[in-house]
Amino acid sequence: MSEFILHARTGWGSAIVEAQLAFYGLPYRLEDAGDLFDSADARDKLRPLNPLTQVPVLVRPDGTVLTESAAITLHLADLTGRDDLVPGPQAPQRAAFLRWLVFLVANIYPTFTYADIPTRFVKDEQAADAFLQEVNTYGRRLWGMVEGAAAAPWFLGDRFSALDIFLAVMTRWRPGPAWFAENAPLLACAAAGASDLPVLADVMARNFPKKA
Ligand SMILES: N[C@@H](CCC(=O)N[C@@H](CS)C(=O)NCC(=O)O)C(=O)O
16 A cells, blocks of 8 residues: 555644554655645645645545545544544444544534634634634633543543544643643543553654653
């Protein structure tokens, strides 16, 4: 099998897919997507693959393009025939896995889309600032709901899953690791455990280098 190409940006959501490719031992190479917020060139380059100009974008060895981290997560499990990141159809944790996978990408991920550059959605600077605060408050409420559904040591309890990889990456973003440690300890625990797994440690360290 020749390799997958992952259009990526260090520390961004592509890390969720990079970690899964590493976990499965699939051959891949990274293509730096550039700063999609600041660079029109980067957006122009990615647009033919993803009209939303967002990462992750995964190009399969046969040229098929996949976007959307949840779709890629389910697809990689299908492709490998493995159930160690995605509980299989008969597994008791399957329903909770699907529920919270979709919750993360459908409810929480958009709070980043709206708050990363709020003036894309609200032109007036002052109103954009108020909008930013509201979206961030809403984001924290959503994380509270995820925390309320979490078990230990992993999100699904004894069973590690791709949800823990999503948490390992997304808890590095707003409102930040310190907030999670204090307000969402179960999520922080699952995230830390996933980041420390030997099979993921390199990907996590590359995406989130420790500050000196
Ligand atoms: N629904 C998408 C969201 C992807 C996403 O928002 N990616 C961010 C980086 S973490 C991005 O590329 N943002 C650029 C932008 O929104 O312009 C997914 O789950 O993959």
